[in-house]
Amino acid sequence: xxxxxxxxxxxxxxxxxxxxxxxxxxxxxxxxxxxxxxxxxxxxxxxxxxxxxxxxxxxxxxxxxxxxxxxxxxxxxxxxxxxxxxxxxxxxxxxxxxxxxxxxxxxxxxxxxxxxxxxxxxxxxxxxxxxxxxxxxxxxxxxxxxxxxxxxxxxxxxxxxxxxxxxxxxxxxxxxxxxxxxxxxxxxxxxxxxxxxxxxxxxxxxxxxxxxxxxxxxxxxxxxxxxxxxxxxxxxxxxxxxxxxxxxxxxxxxxxxxxxxxxxxxxxxxxxxxxxxxxxxxxxxxxxxxxxxxxxxxxxxxxxxxxxxxxxxxxxxxxxxxxxxxxxxxxxxxxxxxxxxxxxxxxxxxxxxxxxxxxxxxxxxxxxxxxxxxxxxxxxxxxxxxxxxxxxxxxxxxxxxxxxxxxxxxxxxxxxxxxxxxxxxxxxxxxxxxxxxxxxxxxxxxxxxxxxxxxxxxxxxxxxxxxxxxxxxxxxxxxxxxxxxxxxxxxxxxxxxxxxxxxxxxxxxxxxxxxxxxxxxxxxxxxxxxxxxxxxxxxxxxxxxxxxxxxxxxxxxxxxxxxxxxxxxxxxxxxxxxxxxxxxx
Amino acid sequence: xxxxxxxxxxxxxxxxxxxxxxxxxxxxxxxxxxxxxxxxxxxxxxxxxxxxxxxxxxxxxxxxxxxxxxxxxxxxxxxxxxxxxxxxxxxxxxxxxxxxxxxxxxxxxxxxxxxxxxxxxxxxxxxxxxxxxxxxxxxxxxxxxxxxxxxxxxxxxxxxxxxxxxxxxxxxxxxxxxxxxxxxxxxxxxxxxxxxxxxxxxxxxxxxxxxxxxxxxxxxxxxxxxxxxxxxxxxxxxxxxxxxxxxxxxxxxxxxxxxxxxxxxxxxxxxxxxxxxxxxxxxxxxxxxxxxxxxxxxxxxxxxxxxxxxxxxxxxxxxxxxxxxxxxxxxxxxxxxxxxxxxxxxxxxxxxxxxxxxxxxxxxxxxxxxxxxxxxxxxxxxxxxxxxxxxxxxxxxxxxx
Numbered sequence: 001x002x003x004x005x006x007x008x009x010x011x012x013x014x015x016x017x018x019x020x021x022x023x024x025x026x027x028x029x030x031x032x033x034x035x036x037x038x039x040x041x042x043x044x045x046x047x048x049x050x051x052x053x054x055x056x057x058x059x060x061x062x063x064x065x066x067x068x069x070x071x072x073x074x075x076x077x078x079x080x081x082x083x084x085x086x087x088x089x090x091x092x093x094x095x096x097x098x099x100x101x102x103x104x105x106x107x108x109x110x111x112x113x114x115x116x117x118x119x120x121x122x123x124x125x126x127x128x129x130x131x132x133x134x135x136x137x138x139x140x141x142x143x144x145x146x147x148x149x150x151x152x153x154x155x156x157x158x159x160x161x162x163x164x165x166x167x168x169x170x171x172x173x174x175x176x177x178x179x180x181x182x183x184x185x186x187x188x189x190x191x192x193x194x195x196x197x198x199x200x201x202x203x204x205x206x207x208x209x210x211x212x213x214x215x216x217x218x219x220x221x222x223x224x225x226x227x228x229x230x231x232x233x234x235x236x237x238x239x240x241x242x243x244x245x246x247x248x249x250x251x252x253x254x255x256x257x258x259x260x261x262x263x264x265x266x267x268x269x270x271x272x273x274x275x276x277x278x279x280x281x282x283x284x285x286x287x288x289x290x291x292x293x294x295x296x297x298x299x300x301x302x303x304x305x306x307x308x309x310x311x312x313x314x315x316x317x318x319x320x321x322x323x324x325x326x327x328x329x330x331x332x333x334x335x336x337x338x339x340x341x342x343x344x345x346x347x348x349x350x351x352x353x354x355x356x357x358x359x360x361x362x363x364x365x366x367x368x369x370x371x372x373x374x375x376x377x378x379x380x381x382x383x384x385x386x387x388x389x390x391x392x393x394x395x396x397x398x399x400x401x402x403x404x405x406x407x408x409x410x411x412x413x414x415x416x417x418x419x420x421x422x423x424x425x426x427x428x429x430x431x432x433x434x435x436x437x438x439x440x441x442x443x444x445x446x447x448x449x450x451x452x453x454x455x456x457x458x459x460x461x462x463x464x465x466x467x468x469x470x471x472x473x474x475x476x477x478x479x480x481x482x483x484x485x486x487x488x489x490x491x492x493x494x495x496x497x498x499x500x501x502x503x504x505x506x507x508x509x510x511x512x513x514x515x516x517x518x519x520x521x522x523x524x525x526x527x528x529x530x531x532x533x534x535x536x537x538x539x540x541x542x543x544x545x546x547x548x549x550x551x552x553x554x555x556x557x558x559x560x561x562x563x564x565x566x567x568x569x570x571x572x573x574x575x576x577x578x579x580x581x582x583x584x585x
Numbered sequence: 586x587x588x589x590x591x592x593x594x595x596x597x598x599x600x601x602x603x604x605x606x607x608x609x610x611x612x613x614x615x616x617x618x619x620x621x622x623x624x625x626x627x628x629x630x631x632x633x634x635x636x637x638x639x640x641x642x643x644x645x646x647x648x649x650x651x652x653x654x655x656x657x658x659x660x661x662x663x664x665x666x667x668x669x670x671x672x673x674x675x676x677x678x679x680x681x682x683x684x685x686x687x688x689x690x691x692x693x694x695x696x697x698x699x700x701x702x703x704x705x706x707x708x709x710x711x712x713x714x715x716x717x718x719x720x721x722x723x724x725x726x727x728x729x730x731x732x733x734x735x736x737x738x739x740x741x742x743x744x745x746x747x748x749x750x751x752x753x754x755x756x757x758x759x760x761x762x763x764x765x766x767x768x769x770x771x772x773x774x775x776x777x778x779x780x781x782x783x784x785x786x787x788x789x790x791x792x793x794x795x796x797x798x799x800x801x802x803x804x805x806x807x808x809x810x811x812x813x814x815x816x817x818x819x820x821x822x823x824x825x826x827x828x829x830x831x832x833x834x835x836x837x838x839x840x841x842x843x844x845x846x847x848x849x850x851x852x853x854x855x856x857x858x859x860x861x862x863x864x865x866x867x868x869x870x871x872x873x874x875x876x877x878x879x880x881x882x883x884x885x886x887x888x889x890x891x892x893x894x895x896x897x898x899x900x901x902x903x904x905x906x907x908x909x910x911x912x913x914x915x916x917x918x919x920x921x922x923x924x925x926x927x928x929x930x931x932x933x934x935x936x937x938x939x940x941x942x943x944x945x946x947x948x949x950x951x952x953x954x955x956x957x958x959x960x961x962x963x964x965x966x967x968x969x970x971x972x973x974x975x976x977x978x979x980x981x982x983x984x985x986x
Contacts, residue, residue, distance in 0.1 A: 054632060
């Protein structure tokens with residue numbers, strides 16, 4: 001202690017602390033909000049990954065404790081576990097966690113667009129407990145969407161604790177959502193695409209980096225704890241003859257129809273059950289559980305819970321096409337019951353299950369009629385998964401990447417794309433509103449939809465621009481020459497091409513006034529304003545013209561390759577009349 | 586209330602804090618990230634502990650289920666074993682032992698696709714493992730896929746075995762041979778048996794097994810050699826003695842057959858097969874005029890006896906068909922032709938003792954063999970002397986070819 005009080009040691013300490021302070025200060029300057037947010041995304045991924053690991057353990061533990069490792073038909077547990085769990089879940093949801101009903105995708109999207117990215121932390125806790133109980137006891141729901149909401153809720157809570165700016169707070173929930181989903185499905189690319197397609201609802205380059213970072217870090221965490229084994233043992237998948245695409249087109253059409261039945265069933269039954277007296281809501285999850293348990297008891301325990309191990313067996317030809325078809329139909333019924341009863345849980349896994357079984361069934365039937373088809377059962381099951389994903393969840397891009405990421409096989413990309421496209425088109429034409437949008441609207445919310453945005457035609461500058469005028473002046477022109485040309489024209493305002501770059505305008509009145517003032521031998525460039533006019537390109541959205549048309553009488557539209565070449569003109573009237581004509585159309 | 590931070594101008598500054606003193610509060614982005622990192626480390630440790638406990642618990646349950654599956658398997662209840670192994674694997678999905686057992690049980694219950702997928706997943710991790718290759722070989726064998734079976738069985742033979750490598754490799758080869766024999770791939774089977782026999786230790790049981798496989802592959806010469814190997818190692822091996830006699834008899838080595846059959850019948854009076862075969866071998870040896878080290882007189886005696894026997898057989902065969910060959914030769918021109926030739930030849934019999942007619946013994950025996958073959962074809966398998974003559978004729982033909 002005495003040494004520390006000597007002048008030398010004090011000076012050394014001062015020097016050391018000043019170095020540390022300088023380093024710290026540099027570090028602080030390094031972390032602007034953008035960089036901080038990126039690093040924060042990694043931590044969100046880590047925390048979401050850890051939460052999802054715990055969530056999966058909770059589901060597995062509940063399943064093992066209450067249903068046993070492999071549920072067997074005719075066991076009383078199949079009836080008791082989901083129905084009693086349903087009653088408990090109903091009490092928890094109604095009294096403690098009213099925001100956790102449903103899958104969690106809509107709620108996360110609503111948080112992004114309506115609540116400034118805010119999701120109460122209580123939601124994560126409630127979702128964790130209730131979804132684990134529901135899925136673990138055999139309700140026909142999956143763990144992916146709840147994981148998405150848990151991740152989003154964790155991220156939102158963190159953002160609020162750190163009092164991030166409103167803009168970042170809005171973005172942080174999707175970052176957490178991507179982390180949660182990626183961890184649950186062990187597929188970071190699909191998770192990122194799904195969050196962009198279904199949660200954010202529009203392509204946004206600003207958030208992409210954070211979403212990818214969080215998704216990847218969460219997957220690393222989950223693989224570290226639970227291993228990197230894929231969800232399924234991927235069978236040999238083959239696609240040899242292009243003519244066989246017809247078989248996959250049939251699968252796409254059947255899958256599209258099944259998706260419509262599934263979506264319409266939920267869309268029809270959910271409002272009916274919601275409209276029932278409040279006391280019935282205490283019984284709905286329990287009754288749904290009892291019915292699902294009864295299906296399992298009768299000999300179809302495969303439809304209970306997420307059912308990944310049964311998808312795996314279907315992939316390896318364990319079931320006949322009749323059983324596969326029955327399982328697909330019963331899973332639609334079971335998932336509809338679970339979901340509309342308000343039991344918290346996801347649609348992701350049931351959708352894959354139905355698609356897998358349907359794919360296997362369609363493949364089996366096709367093989368009966370066309371024994372020379374080379375596609376294995378596993379190929380049809382995999383393609384079927386993507387088909388229902390595209391048709392029901394209406395996330396076509398995610399559906400393709402999901403199958404590729406899960407199978408690790410690019411050989412089947414063509415059948416996947418073809419079948420998914422047909423499923424999407426069939427579903428889109430018979431059920432115009434996608435399931436998540438339908439559910440949101442049933443809850444009285446209107447949220448942006450990438451699907452609708454995709455089909456919306458955007459007005460561009462070229463749609464409203466007027467053709468280039470006959471008289472275009474140059475800044476090197478003399479006033480008298482310009483006035484002569486102006487006299488021969490009916491234009492009131494003339495665009496002027498400036499000497500090196502840029503554009504300006506001059507009115508007929510000003511030209512005449514300059515002539516009267518005896519400035520005919522001056523050039524236009526020496527007299528008119530040197531403040532260049534703003535200009536536009538033909539491909540820009542028309543809304544970009546709105547910034548200028550109130551301040552300048554006309555806005556030049558120039559060629560991107562040569563800004564001195566005039567393609568047309570935009571005026572306030574031309575913009576508004578274009579919008580009006582679209583409105584009336 | 587916990588600490589709260591606000592991001593602005595590139596810094597995260599403290600806004601409100603009620604529990605900790607200002608000295609301890611992080612005021613900047615690096616400090617916040619440090620806190621997050623520390624929190625992550627703590628959460629990581631907690632989750633790690635949780636996962637370890639969970640896995641230990643579940644693995645213990647998996648071991649119980651696996652033991653139940655093994656018991657079911659030993660009790661012959663394959664379907665229950667599949668369910669148990671599947672349940673065990675649910676508890677411990679990465680356990681290779683469970684995967685292997687499930688793969689085998691699935692194969693034995695006929696679920697070949699799923700069995701193969703489990704086994705292939707294991708194979709991709711350890712392609713040199715003999716046990717996995719053997720299991721895959723058995724799947725291929727059940728499918729009837731000769732190429733795949735050969736590939737996997739060969740992998741098993743040259744793969745790594747944790748215990749008794751020589752015995753395991755031999756077992757794998759024996760299974761492959763058995764499969765090839767079932768598929769009638771005799772040439773491939775013979776080459777595998779040759780490879781097997783070349784590596785056999787001096788164990789009479791193993792040589793006996795190899796000899797039996799050679800017999801099944803219709804390679805009687807090598808089979809006889811293996812039986813003789815057995816007898817060299819175990820002179821009192823009655824089964825090998827009888828089998829050697831039988832094999833030598835099939836090879837036409839009647840003298841050798843006689844020796845082994847005599848010994849087999851002596852050692853095991855209950856061996857009816859050897860006792861039945863021995864008189865036949867004796868008869869052949871006593872009837873064959875072409876055996877060496879007999880006198881001309883004895884050879885001529887055998888030829889005459891064979892000729893008379895053939896004539897009687899011809900007459901009996903014609904009578905059994907209701908034919909009178911002399912009266913109506915057109916009824917069966919072949920038998921009538923033989924009868925005519927036999928009658929002509931009968932006239933030449935006295936010249937058999939003449940040294941001028943050197944080709945006559947062969948000519949007579951050719952006719953005898955033709956009569957025996959034709960009557961065997963028309964009137965069924967002969968017995969006694971005729972059977973002996975028929976076998977001699979076949980051996981002669983084989984020797985000529």
